[in-house]
Amino acid sequence: xxxxxxxxxxxxxxxxxxxxxxxxxxxxxxxxxxxxxxxxxxxxxxxxxxxxxxxxxxxxxxxxxxxxxxxxxxxxxxxxxxxxxxxxxxxxxxxxxxxxxxxxxxxxxxxxxxxxxxxxxxxxxxxxxxxxxxxxxxxxxxxxxxxxxxxxxxxxxxxxxxxxxxxxxxxxxxxxxxxxxxxxxxxxxxxxxxxxxxxxxxxxxxxxxxxxxxxxxxxxxxxxxxxxxxxxxxxxxxxxxxxxxxxxxxxxxxxxxxxxxxxx
Amino acid sequence: xxxxxxxxxxxxxxxxxxxxxxxxxxxxxxxxxxxxxxxxxxxxxxxxxxxxxxxxxxxxxxxxxxxxxxxxxxxxxxxxxxxxxxxxxxxxxxxxxxxxxxxxxxxxxxxxxxxxxxxxxxxxxxxxxxxxxxxxxxxxxxxxxxxxxxxxxxxxxxxxxxxxxxxxxxxxxxxxxxxxxxxxxxxxxxxxxxxxxxxxxxxxxxxxxxxxxxxxxxxxxxxxxxxxxxxxxxxxxxxxxxxxxxxxxxxxxxxxxxxxxxxxxxxxxxxxxxxxxxxxxxxxxxxxxxxxxxxxxxxxxxxxxxxxxxxxxxxxxxxxxxxxxxxxxxxxxxxxxxxxxxxxxxxxxxxxxxxxxxxxxxxxxxxxxxxxxxxxxxxxxxxxxxxxxxxxxxxxxxxxxxxxxxxxxxxxxxxxxxxxxxxxxxxxxxxxxxxxxxxxxxxxxxxxxxxxxxxxxxxxx
Amino acid sequence: xxxxxxxxxxxxxxxxxxxxxxxxxxxxxxxxxxxxxxxxxxxxxxxxxxxxxxxxxxxxxxxxxxxxxxxxxxxxxxxxxxxxxxxxxxxxxxxxxxxxxxxxxxxxxxxxxxxxxxxxxxxxxxxxxxxxxxxxxxxxxxxxxxxxxxxxxxxxxxxxxxxxxxxxxxxxxxxxxxxxxxxxxxxxxxxxxxxxxxxxxxxxxxxxxxxxxxxxxxxxxxxxxxxxxxxxxxxxxxxxxxxxxxxxxxxxxxxx
Numbered sequence: 001x002x003x004x005x006x007x008x009x010x011x012x013x014x015x016x017x018x019x020x021x022x023x024x025x026x027x028x029x030x031x032x033x034x035x036x037x038x039x040x041x042x043x044x045x046x047x048x049x050x051x052x053x054x055x056x057x058x059x060x061x062x063x064x065x066x067x068x069x070x071x072x073x074x075x076x077x078x079x080x081x082x083x084x085x086x087x088x089x090x091x092x093x094x095x096x097x098x099x100x101x102x103x104x105x106x107x108x109x110x111x112x113x114x115x116x117x118x119x120x121x122x123x124x125x126x127x128x129x130x131x132x133x134x135x136x137x138x139x140x141x142x143x144x145x146x147x148x149x150x151x152x153x154x155x156x157x158x159x160x161x162x163x164x165x166x167x168x169x170x171x172x173x174x175x176x177x178x179x180x181x182x183x184x185x186x187x188x189x190x191x192x193x194x195x196x197x198x199x200x201x202x203x204x205x206x207x208x209x210x211x212x213x214x215x216x217x218x219x220x221x222x223x224x225x226x227x228x229x230x231x232x233x234x235x236x237x238x239x240x241x242x243x244x245x246x247x248x249x250x251x252x253x254x255x256x257x258x259x260x261x262x263x264x
Numbered sequence: 265x266x267x268x269x270x271x272x273x274x275x276x277x278x279x280x281x282x283x284x285x286x287x288x289x290x291x292x293x294x295x296x297x298x299x300x301x302x303x304x305x306x307x308x309x310x311x312x313x314x315x316x317x318x319x320x321x322x323x324x325x326x327x328x329x330x331x332x333x334x335x336x337x338x339x340x341x342x343x344x345x346x347x348x349x350x351x352x353x354x355x356x357x358x359x360x361x362x363x364x365x366x367x368x369x370x371x372x373x374x375x376x377x378x379x380x381x382x383x384x385x386x387x388x389x390x391x392x393x394x395x396x397x398x399x400x401x402x403x404x405x406x407x408x409x410x411x412x413x414x415x416x417x418x419x420x421x422x423x424x425x426x427x428x429x430x431x432x433x434x435x436x437x438x439x440x441x442x443x444x445x446x447x448x449x450x451x452x453x454x455x456x457x458x459x460x461x462x463x464x465x466x467x468x469x470x471x472x473x474x475x476x477x478x479x480x481x482x483x484x485x486x487x488x489x490x491x492x493x494x495x496x497x498x499x500x501x502x503x504x505x506x507x508x509x510x511x512x513x514x515x516x517x518x519x520x521x522x523x524x525x526x527x528x529x530x531x532x533x534x535x536x537x538x539x540x541x542x543x544x545x546x547x548x549x550x551x552x553x554x555x556x557x558x559x560x561x562x563x564x565x566x567x568x569x570x571x572x573x574x575x576x577x578x579x580x581x582x583x584x585x586x587x588x589x590x591x592x593x594x595x596x597x598x599x600x601x602x603x604x605x606x607x608x609x610x611x612x613x614x615x616x617x618x619x620x621x622x623x624x625x626x627x628x629x630x631x632x633x634x635x636x637x638x639x640x641x642x643x644x645x646x647x648x649x650x651x652x653x654x655x656x657x658x659x660x661x662x663x664x665x666x667x668x669x670x671x672x673x674x675x676x677x678x679x680x681x682x683x684x685x686x687x688x689x690x691x692x693x694x695x696x697x698x699x700x701x702x703x704x705x706x707x708x709x710x711x712x713x714x715x716x717x718x719x720x721x722x723x724x725x
Numbered sequence: 726x727x728x729x730x731x732x733x734x735x736x737x738x739x740x741x742x743x744x745x746x747x748x749x750x751x752x753x754x755x756x757x758x759x760x761x762x763x764x765x766x767x768x769x770x771x772x773x774x775x776x777x778x779x780x781x782x783x784x785x786x787x788x789x790x791x792x793x794x795x796x797x798x799x800x801x802x803x804x805x806x807x808x809x810x811x812x813x814x815x816x817x818x819x820x821x822x823x824x825x826x827x828x829x830x831x832x833x834x835x836x837x838x839x840x841x842x843x844x845x846x847x848x849x850x851x852x853x854x855x856x857x858x859x860x861x862x863x864x865x866x867x868x869x870x871x872x873x874x875x876x877x878x879x880x881x882x883x884x885x886x887x888x889x890x891x892x893x894x895x896x897x898x899x900x901x902x903x904x905x906x907x908x909x910x911x912x913x914x915x916x917x918x919x920x921x922x923x924x925x926x927x928x929x930x931x932x933x934x935x936x937x938x939x940x941x942x943x944x945x946x947x948x949x950x951x952x953x954x955x956x957x958x959x960x961x962x963x964x965x966x967x968x969x970x971x972x973x974x975x976x977x978x979x980x981x
Contacts, residue, residue: 006811020835036842088733111919117955118747141743339884346885352878356900366886
């Protein structure tokens with residue numbers, strides 16, 4: 001009885017959470033430009049999205065492309081910067097270590113709008129023209145702390161002597177770094193990269209304040225502008241459905257791999 | 265029959281999946297006794313304790329507390345309290361509130377709670393610590409608070425689940441003494457779980473030795489040490505050399521190639537037995553007069569109080585000896601064992617007996633594989649027969665994939681001139697193997713059985 | 726050989742330029758007028774302008790309500806999910822976490838569209854409803870995490886000392902899961918105060934929250950007043966993070 005009630009509660013909550021997404025998914029399979037108006041099954045919105053036909057399609061695809069590219073570059077830079085920083089922070093002691101950790105926490109605690117506004121003021125102050133570069137720099141700012149946080153525990157787990165052991169066995173510092181340190185840290189770097197990538201994909205506010213006026217659109221700013229105009233570009237429906245499915249599949253795959261690893 | 269049993273455990277069994285964690289456990293506990301459940305990890309001792317506490321329901325059997333079955337009663341209604349393995353002190357409460365937790369639940373007046381908690385704090389010598397947070401305490405102090413928290417409720421029985429395992433050696437010794445003292449003062453029955461045989465011998469009135477879900481032996485510490493009933497107990501409790509022997513007749517046993525007088529009777533004549541010799545029970549001297557046999561000292565290490573020596577006997581057996589005097593490695597010594605120091609035990613088995621199915625006139629299926637062997641004429645295809653394989657008929661291989669079966673070394677016993685291993689196959693079967701090779705517990709091995717070693721017997725023989 | 730602690734230098738320089746300096750600039754701009762003169766005018770303007778003040782009050786009110794509803798709905802869910810007797814499915818847990826991985830604007834837009842199709846008038850009701858939609862996974866996940874990590878022996882010890890299951894829950898489980906609730910609050914409260922797109926979508930721009938007025942000021946080039954408002958928000962963050970000291974659990978809460 002208790003179990004039935006508990007399950008019912010969970011499923012009710014899930015139904016509420018997923019209703020909007022399912023609603024969008026259902027109406028991605030009809031042609032009507034007004035949402036909620038079913039005019040028969042059609043995959044026209046999907047073909048529009050990919051061929052860039054009709055209004056909106058091509059600029060939407062461009063926004064998706066920008067989003068992915070920015071996320072990829074920002075995540076790569078963050079992973080590099082964050083890993084080097086983590087090694088440094090790990091070897092610091094006392095006050096210096098605390099200070100670095102405190103600074104590292106700031107971008108994570110700050111709401112997006114503060115990060116966005118403050119970076120906007122920085123670029124204005126320095127006279128930087130805002131565009132692609134400033135957006136990437138801004139994303140690196142709020143992504144790197146997550147890489148640091150993912151790499152630090154790996155350093156703590158690592159046997160502190162293995163680097164010295166490699167040197168002792170005749171490796172140069174460079175070789176020791178590449179053949180011993182990096183493989184040990186790799187799991188942390190990968191999870192840091194993935195986290196940085198998704199944080200960047202999700203971002204709206206920081207991009208909004210740092211993209212300048214050159215007309216750079218990511219998916220988030222595109223949706224925002226679209227909603228402000230009052231209409232929702234119908235091609236967004238299939239796009240949302242696809243993204244929803246990709247995330248679902250990815251999470252299922254990750255989940256299954258974890259289960260498998262647990263069993264081993 | 266005396267009725268002062270506070271706890272009576274009857275036919276208790278518990279399985280997780282296919283694994284029998286507890287198999288038909290029966291024993292009773294006297295009021296006021298300090299009883300220890302002793303065994304290696306995975307022997308079922310913690311499961312047994314948790315069943316008494318009420319956290320695990322038994323599959324079969326009953327637990328009687330003062331004659332009443334408590335099997336269906338939830339833990340919060342049982343008049344028992346537990347000291348948990350890693351103490352499980354509530355981190356959000358201070359020392360006082362941790363100890364007062366049970367009394368507050370009983371809704372006792374605040375005055376009384378305070379009096380009882382303070383009394384308890386005094387008893388565990390933690391008087392000034394009542395306002396401290398539990399995280400700020402050392403391991404030993406947390407231990408004391410955990411004991412106080414359980415005892416303040418005046419339980420009928422106190423259960424202790426490896427309470428000293430997390431402490432360092434020195435602290436453990438001190439706490440052992442204190443526990444003994446608390447037990448004496450309170451007069452409450454203690455059920456203590458540990459894998460540390462020394463701790464069990466020091467603390468207990470009675471020890472219950474468990475292995476693989478079964479009671480091996482119940483007795484006082486001296487009984488268990490001096491008269492182990494089987495090779496497991498002999499090996500697990502204290503140091504010992506376990507040897508193959510033959511009971512020639514009452515009070516006369518042969519082992520290590522010599523005949524000895526002993527005090528054991530009733531084994532029958534010419535019966536294979538296991539013989540236990542404790543290292544401190546072998547007399548060692550540098551002359552042969554009065555000696556029963558001789559040996560050559562192989563190594564000699566100073567162990568603080570005594571010297572520990574390994575001696576190769578005249579018939580090629582290795583014997584561990586402890587003595588206050590050192591004997592030079594390489595020197596020839598005379599050796600003597602007194603009749604009362606020889607402990608003779610029944611052998612649990614002398615051969616592997618395995619159920620097999622006849623496939624054709626030259627093959628049987630057993631242990632999940634197919635084997636070539638001689639099949640007796642009166643066994644037909646499809647018959648179930650018993651295969652007997654001597655301990656030395658089984659070969660162990662370094663790589664699991666090289667053998668017909670794969671398994672791991674589950675238990676090992678040095679028998680003076682060879683090792684006696686228990687092998688657990690991947691299918692869950694047990695095989696016993698004698699070998700001269702050195703293996704470690706947990707080693708993965710391939711298993712092969714020489715076909716001439718397999719002897720088949722019809723089931724009804 | 727370079728000392729390995731020096732490896733933190735590049736990041737230190739990066740953070741000084743992109744984290745510390747920008748925050749100082751917020752303070753600088755907040756206390757300047759359009760010509761670069763020092764002034765308190767921006768701050769006094771906020772405290773004397775009833776519109777700004779009521780927006781601020783409304784933001785805090787919505788954030789508190791949202792946080793409370795998220796705890797009330799999310800705690801039982803997290804508890805059920807973490808209870809091995811009631812839930813054994815990792816998939817159900819995953820379904821609750823998944824929305825965190827989907828663009829918040831997309832989810833909000835979908836929610837707003839669903840509301841308008843169902844004929845709800847967009848206003849405070851839909852705002853709160855939509856916010857709960859958006860933020861409840863961020864409450865459930867950290868609570869679920871602390872409950873999962875909680876050593877079962879605490880509950881057993883309480884039961885052993887005579888606590889009924891109900892008492893165990895209130896006297897042990899709830900107090901010990903407070904750090905998880907705290908990080909949930911951090912992940913819900915401040916973002917609710919500061920968001921602008923979400924509130925604009927959910928109310929069709931009818932109701933303005935604090936984030937929106939910051940955004941509007943910055944976007945219409947009133948940087949100094951915008952910076953002053955951001956400064957006030959920074960101030961609140963300082964206070965809330967004092968309450969929720971536990972920064973590490975907060976960071977953990979965001980990770981999978």
